[in-house]
Each structure stands twice: as C-alpha cells, then as structure tokens.
Amino acid sequence: MIELLMRILVYGATLSGIYALIASGFTLIFGVSRIMNFAHGAFFILGAYFGIALIHGIGLNPYLSTIISILMVGLLAAAMYKSIISPVREHEVMVIIVTLAFALIVEQVILLTFGEHGISFPSVIEGVVIVGTVLIPSMRLFVLAVAIIALIMLWTFIGKTRLGKEITAASQDAEAAMLIGLDVGRLLIVTVFISAILAALGGVLYAQVYAANPFIILKSLIFAFAIVILGGLGSVKGSIIASFIVGYILTAMIVLYGARWSELVALLIIIAILVLRPAGLLGAKEL
Amino acid sequence: MMNVLLKSTSFKDKRILGILIFVAVSLIIARITPDALTYIIGLTYLFIILAVSWDIIVGYAGQINLGHTVFVGIGAYTTALLQVPSRFQGTFFEFLSEMPRIPIFASIFFGGIVAGIVGFLIGVITLRLRGWYFALVTAILPLVFIETTIIGSGVFGGEEGFSVGLERALAPTSLGKYYIALALMLVSVTTMFMIVNSRVGLKFKAVREDFYLAESVGINTVNYKVLAFVISSFFAGITGAAIVHYRSTVSPGLYDIPLMLLIILAAVIGGLGTILGPIVGGFIVYLTRYWWLKGAISAFTIAGLPINDDIILYMILIALAILAPEGLWVRVRRFVSET
Numbered sequence: 063m064i065e066l067l068m069r070i071l072v073y074g075a076t077l078s079g080i081y082a083l084i085a086s087g088f089t090l091i092f093g094v095s096r097i098m099n100f101a102h103g104a105f106f107i108l109g110a111y112f113g114i115a116l117i118h119g120i121g122l123n124p125y126l127s128t129i130i131s132i133l134m135v136g137l138l139a140a141a142m143y144k145s146i147i148s149p150v151r152e153h154e155v156m157v158i159i160v161t162l163a164f165a166l167i168v169e170q171v172i173l174l175t176f177g178e179h180g181i182s183f184p185s186v187i188e189g190v191v192i193v194g195t196v197l198i199p200s201m202r203l204f205v206l207a208v209a210i211i212a213l214i215m216l217w218t219f220i221g222k223t224r225l226g227k228e229i230t231a232a233s234q235d236a237e238a239a240m241l242i243g244l245d246v247g248r249l250l251i252v253t254v255f256i257s258a259i260l261a262a263l264g265g266v267l268y269a270q271v272y273a274a275n276p277f278i279i280l281k282s283l284i285f286a287f288a289i290v291i292l293g294g295l296g297s298v299k300g301s302i303i304a305s306f307i308v309g310y311i312l313t314a315m316i317v318l319y320g321a322r323w324s325e326l327v328a329l330l331i332i333i334a335i336l337v338l339r340p341a342g343l344l345g346a347k348e349l
Numbered sequence: 350m351m352n353v354l355l356k357s358t359s360f361k362d363k364r365i366l367g368i369l370i371f372v373a374v375s376l377i378i379a380r381i382t383p384d385a386l387t388y389i390i391g392l393t394y395l396f397i398i399l400a401v402s403w404d405i406i407v408g409y410a411g412q413i414n415l416g417h418t419v420f421v422g423i424g425a426y427t428t429a430l431l432q433v434p435s436r437f438q439g440t441f442f443e444f445l446s447e448m449p450r451i452p453i454f455a456s457i458f459f460g461g462i463v464a465g466i467v468g469f470l471i472g473v474i475t476l477r478l479r480g481w482y483f484a485l486v487t488a489i490l491p492l493v494f495i496e497t498t499i500i501g502s503g504v505f506g507g508e509e510g511f512s513v514g515l516e517r518a519l520a521p522t523s524l525g526k527y528y529i530a531l532a533l534m535l536v537s538v539t540t541m542f543m544i545v546n547s548r549v550g551l552k553f554k555a556v557r558e559d560f561y562l563a564e565s566v567g568i569n570t571v572n573y574k575v576l577a578f579v580i581s582s583f584f585a586g587i588t589g590a591a592i593v594h595y596r597s598t599v600s601p602g603l604y605d606i607p608l609m610l611l612i613i614l615a616a617v618i619g620g621l622g623t624i625l626g627p628i629v630g631g632f633i634v635y636l637t638r639y640w641w642l643k644g645a646i647s648a649f650t651i652a653g654l655p656i657n658d659d660i661i662l663y664m665i666l667i668a669l670a671i672l673a674p675e676g677l678w679v680r681v682r683r684f685v686s687e688t
Contacts, residue, residue: 156670163663174655284489325496
C-alpha cells in the first residue's frame, strides 16, 4: 500500500513536471497573442527526436545534444511563426488549421524517418534511490529536478526581467502594450521561441522516462488542453498548478487501471471544469 | 446563344437548371466509367455531405469544429452495431444483442440521431463559452473516441473494426450504391441549403458576424450555435452510417484526424460559408486523394525523401490558407466574373 502511494507520488510528480513545461508555453503564447498553437505537441516531441538524432547521428553527449536540440526547436518554432502563422493571424480559423496541419506534417515525417515504435533518449543517470522500502529510479528524480529548475527560470524571467515584464504586459492587454510603445510582434516571436524551448525540454525529459513516438504530438495536446483549461487559458501560474493536479489524477488512474484510460479521463476532467468552473482556477474573466 | 439563354432566366431557375444538369451528367457518367471509379465517385458524394455539413457549423455559425469526424464515427458504429447486435455478446451490454433487426435505412437515420444527441450534449457544455473552448474540446474528441474503440475492442473491433457483411450493403452492385449515394447527397445538401437560406440560417450568420449585436437584437446566440452544431452533427452521423453500408465495414479510421483534415481542405478550397464551395472542394479533394494522387507520390519516397500523400495534402492546405483564406473557388469565380 505504502509502496503504491510512493509510486503515485514520485511518478505523478515527474509526469506533472513534464506536463507543466508543455502547458505553460502553450498558455503563454495564447496569453500574448490569442493564438492556439496546435503545433505545440510537435515542438515537444521534436525536442526528443532532434536530441536522439544528434546522439546517434554524430555521437554528441546527451547534455550537449539536449541543448542544441532545444535551440533548434526554438528556431524552428520562430520560423514557423514567421512563415505560416503570421500571414493568417487575422483569421482565427486559419491559425488553428495551419498549426494543426504543421503538426501533422511533423508527425508524418517522423513516422517515415523513425517509424512508429517508441524510441528512448539514452539515460544520463543510472541507478535507484531507496526510500524506506521503495525503489525509485534516480532518473525520475533527475527529470523532476530539471523540470522544476526550468519552471523556476521561466517564473523568474517573466516576473523579474524587463523582457518578461513586457511579455506579461502584452498578455494582459495587447493594445495598451502597443500604446506605451512595446513592439508586440517582436515580443510574440520571443514568446514563441521560449515556449518552444520549454516544450522541447519537456520532450527530452519525457523520452528519458518513457519513449518518444510520433503519435504523442497529438496525444500530448489532450493533456495540455486539460491543464490550460483547468488553470485558466492564458495564466502561466494557473497552468503550473493545474499540471500537478491533472498529472496526479492521471498517474493515479494509470497506476491503478492502466494507461489506456488516460485520454478518457482527461476529457472527463475538461468537461467537469467547463461545467463547474469554466474560467479555470486562475483564468482571465473573458468567457 | 447559351449566354442569352442564361441571362433571360431568373436566379432561381438557373439554380434548378444547374442541379438538373448535374444530375444528368452524374447519371450518364456512371454508365461509362469503370466500376472502380464509379465506386470512388459514389464515396466522393458521401464525402461532399461531410464537407457541406462541416461548413454549417464553421462557415455559417463561425464555430471552429475540429471533431467533425467524431460524429461520422458515432453514426458509423451506431448503424454497424444495430445491424450486427451479436457483437454485444459476452459483455456487460449482453441484453442489447437480442435487439430486433431493423431496416438499413432506419439504422442509418438512427446513426444520425445518435450523432445529433452527442453533438447536443457537447454543444450545450462548450458553446456557451468563448469559441476557444469549443475548438479545444472538439480537437481532442477524435483521439478520445479512437481510444474507446480500443478499450471496448470486444464490441468495436479495435483497430481493425469489423465487417457488417456484404448482405447489408446499400445495394448489391457498385452502380446501385452510386445511385443511392447520389440521392443521399442531393437530399442532404438540398436540406442544408434550405436551412442556411431560411430565417434560421440568417441568425447563424448574425451570430458569426457580430456576437454582441446578435445578442442585443434578441437572438439567443447559444441556442442557435447549438442548433447549428446539432444539424451539422446529424448529417455527419447519417453520412458515417451510409459509408459503413457502402464499404460493408466499420473502422476507427472514420473517427480519425486525416479524414478531418481532408474535410477541412475541401471546405477551404471551396470557401467557407458558401455551400457550393465545399461541394466543388469535396470533388477535387476526394478524387485527388483517392484516385489521382494514389501512388504518384511513391516516386519521392523511392528517392529517399520522407514524403507521402498526406504530407503533400497538408502542405497544400497550409499554402491555400495563406494565399487564399477566403477560398480558392471563390477566387476563381471572382476572376472569371471580372474578365
């Protein structure tokens, strides 16, 4: 019994930390631009695949390849924003359609180059930690630590730096931000870049614990949506809190009943929030 | 000569003339095309219903529905299980396996009803909120419903789906199926056309164009959005059910996102909110995907490039969205009328 609870506690924290990295970026982009980026799951899993390709292709060490890989994803995201989202910004329908189509192209390209089977990122840490009578892989604790450090860095960036404060201003009121002379277009590219880097880091961490496969591009969106709706669309703080709530509910379900129920549970969570508290925990008031 | 004739007739007569010409051409075409192509064109007619019904909720009511295929799948599995109730044997729903057999067309209609009810439930929850929530929820529905076919694989047949048997096909020959698909398309599209050109359709457009203005002149925007969604889901449901009896099998592919993107592509090529546009778009997209494009791309794959049919279609979709967001067909028509 205690072993089961420990497992849920640790596994849930790892999964929640990874989800927080995807969801906070998704909600950050939405906050600044009202863009719903359906390609966010693609950035997530590309982080893992670029990293794996760098390790196996040119023999880089896992740390260096992670850094190069997440920067590549960040640049790719900025390029995607410039080339395909920016021209259709005024058409809400088209923004969703082009980002979804982009995500599906990435899915197909990964399918054709890596196949549909799961691939893991080579572990950077071996061994287990013994807590009481329970064995916990060190890897999971390492992943959790990295995720928390990244979230703290994001938090500091948004709250303490000038650029971060400008992004917050733009997300609170884009027009007012423009009036006081902020270049909202430039801020948005920075936001897309940072969000993609966070997602890509999440992807690398995910592939350390689980295995990356092309279908995660869309599946990760389910959980990201459940989180951002619970946290409140546009609220970074809300999405981080919500990540841990959703992460723990899903982990408990997976440990007790099996992974195949997770999509259904995520949908039920979303429906419950929309019925009971549609603004989410810390959402904007515009409904 | 033709021009003079066309100019002298009124707009409404022209429309009827257009439909008559279309019916005549499609009846003649079926006689001369090879069997395999007749089969594909029949499926294209069914696909057109999907593109037009998607246009009702997206183009007319302005709500971004990314889960249209869910209703296709719900209609499909409903009719399949009504026709093959023995699939329930050995499950919790064993009592359903004793259901009396109903005629095919009744069960197709029932597929539409069930899809409409599910659409109503989802609409009531999501459409009272701002549009983003509807888009987010509908986007994940296909993935969730595909998962249900695997969780309940004893009943739904898992990834393979199951066969409903050739004896429960729409008609014994390809030509017969073709005629039934054609008739179903004509009836469905005409019904939808009449709905969007009625007072109800005007209110859909009012909701799309100016939400606050529509509210302030006393239109209950939520009710009309839900109504549009239910109508759209109903037609997706009967189409999904008809596809099952056309192909004699049901599979999770009917829920899946590639079909969704194909529907979006058809509507975007044709232009949203036009009815006629998605019809033209549906023809082009479905025949391109399943008749002309088939295999043409394999040359690239042999050359070592990671490209397949789907990637090409998604690229075309992105290019179209950027170059002609109001619809390619609308552009072409404007170009023709200006020159």
